[in-house]
Amino acid sequence: MISHAVLTPCLPYDDPDAALRWLERAFGLVHAGPGDGPALVTAGGIRVAVEARRPGTPHVAVRLLVTTDDVDEPHRRAVAAGAPVVDGPDDAGTFTVADPGGHLWTFTRPAGPPAPDVAPPTDDAPPAPAGALPAVLDGDASPQERLGRLTDLAAPFAVRVAATLRLADLIESGVRGLDALAGRAGADPDALGRLLRYLAHRGLFTEPAPDEFALTETGRLLRESGPAGQRSFLDLEELGARMDLAYIGLLHAVRTGEPGYAAVHDRSLWADLDAVPHYRRFFDNLMMSQNHLTAPQVAALYDWSGVGRVVDVGGGSGALLAELLRTHGHLRGTLVDRPDPAGTTARRLADQGLAERAEVVPGDFFAPLPTGGDVYVVARAITDWNDRDATAILRRCAEATGDGGRVLIVEVLPTEPHVPHLSPFDLQMLAVVGGRERTLADFEALVAAAGLAVTRVLHGRGGLALIECAAVAGPAADPVTDAGSAAADGTGAAPTLTPAG
Numbered sequence: 001m002i003s004h005a006v007l008t009p010c011l012p013y014d015d016p017d018a019a020l021r022w023l024e025r026a027f028g029l030v031h032a033g034p035g036d037g038p039a040l041v042t043a044g045g046i047r048v049a050v051e052a053r054r055p056g057t058p059h060v061a062v063r064l065l066v067t068t069d070d071v072d073e074p075h076r077r078a079v080a081a082g083a084p085v086v087d088g089p090d091d092a093g094t095f096t097v098a099d100p101g102g103h104l105w106t107f108t109r110p111a112g113p114p115a116p117d118v119a120p121p122t123d124d125a126p127p128a129p130a131g132a133l134p135a136v137l138d139g140d141a142s143p144q145e146r147l148g149r150l151t152d153l154a155a156p157f158a159v160r161v162a163a164t165l166r167l168a169d170l171i172e173s174g175v176r177g178l179d180a181l182a183g184r185a186g187a188d189p190d191a192l193g194r195l196l197r198y199l200a201h202r203g204l205f206t207e208p209a210p211d212e213f214a215l216t217e218t219g220r221l222l223r224e225s226g227p228a229g230q231r232s233f234l235d236l237e238e239l240g241a242r243m244d245l246a247y248i249g250l251l252h253a254v255r256t257g258e259p260g261y262a263a264v265h266d267r268s269l270w271a272d273l274d275a276v277p278h279y280r281r282f283f284d285n286l287m288m289s290q291n292h293l294t295a296p297q298v299a300a301l302y303d304w305s306g307v308g309r310v311v312d313v314g315g316g317s318g319a320l321l322a323e324l325l326r327t328h329g330h331l332r333g334t335l336v337d338r339p340d341p342a343g344t345t346a347r348r349l350a351d352q353g354l355a356e357r358a359e360v361v362p363g364d365f366f367a368p369l370p371t372g373g374d375v376y377v378v379a380r381a382i383t384d385w386n387d388r389d390a391t392a393i394l395r396r397c398a399e400a401t402g403d404g405g406r407v408l409i410v411e412v413l414p415t416e417p418h419v420p421h422l423s424p425f426d427l428q429m430l431a432v433v434g435g436r437e438r439t440l441a442d443f444e445a446l447v448a449a450a451g452l453a454v455t456r457v458l459h460g461r462g463g464l465a466l467i468e469c470a471a472v473a474g475p476a477a478d479p480v481t482d483a484g485s486a487a488a489d490g491t492g493a494a495p496t497l498t499p500a501g
């Protein structure tokens, strides 16, 4: 099937065994058999080597150009294997898919045009290194159209205004005329009509009769009862849209590496949550809905039988701790979080009848943590921070565990096949909190920098990973310096185990 390939010495993958299985399924590349060094896989004229990416080494993605008379068959096969199609197929059948290591494979006919934006490599020009990866392109759009679509701000804001004014719920309830809609939404009829017609052109509404509006399938997603809660997330008066607006601070974030949020809203996300109760409620609800999926898995996957006390570091709403205590009756728990959420969480745990076994300590995870826990859980908090701060938090956990204790990092990792930077998640973390997306190998590097070693990794559904770590014997890790943390605002004194009121 494949007549010619540009060879690449080695393709690094975080999980080479999974990559070998994937390459066989998607491209029919067969492992040439065990031997020393990287595994060789071949099919037709393709011959590439697969190796493990060493923890801590930078991610390097490679692009390959495969010429073949039959581009349809590899396309069918790659799509059936679930490979994300990054580009194409175009009129000539040329298409590009991403593999689990983020390497891009462009399939094209020998006489066909080169892959978009990809100069065909020659024998003396190796494939382009990472950093020159093609963008997610827009089918047949011209460059001008493509740039226009990438930069348009009207649609993102028009949809958010429609969500904020609850137009979908009003229309669904039978309010369809423009004047009536404007009256109920508190809007100017002329301006509202212009907004609705603009969005009608984009598939959210229809105008079946002059000044009468109806919902499309997409428009129905903006109802309060929409399945994924998009309406409240898009509401410009709520926290979700406020977090999205942190992108206005992306220039600041890219220049400084610091979050864009404070540059736009004058205080960090965490301070904002402390200051505005309905932002806190929104955030807690968001965390609780995510814990709905993850907390039962954490309770079931990890062996809690030998654990007396669990310390939930940055435990937020308390949803995870509550699930652990409900599922494992012998367990006692301490939750550490900033003073404002700590108070609310203490009341929430008491309302669930867990006050006897759960204590909530207002504190700062950049300062010394309560000692005496058997397992220190840090759930979905590390992703919020840059490497320096994330390491500092893990060091505080390592200090508090002492000998024999464990640190359990709970995170939702990118699901395979993962193409780094294809989704906006990493940029969103940078803009909102100054954090970043990390792979398992990235977490292993952080853990090592904090004086810990990964003892095992448990995988759950939807990318959930439980990374268990223990302190390594030998020289102590560098002491944590509060001055080294952009986020530390604690006193540095070890907190007492006094329940918050």
Ligand SMILES: C[S@@+](CC[C@H](N)C(=O)[O-])C[C@H]1O[C@@H](n2cnc3c(N)ncnc32)[C@H](O)[C@@H]1O
Pocket (backbone or CB within 6 Å): 270, 287, 288, 291, 313, 314, 315, 316, 317, 319, 320, 336, 337, 338, 341, 363, 364, 365, 366, 378, 379, 380, 381, 384, 487, 488, 489
């Ligand atoms: C993304 S939330 C995760 C909450 C919880 N672990 C969960 O899985 O639902 C991050 C948490 O870190 C907390 N946090 C932020 N800065 C903190 C600090 N300096 N000390 C302690 N907690 C902090 C926030 O209040 C928030 O509850």
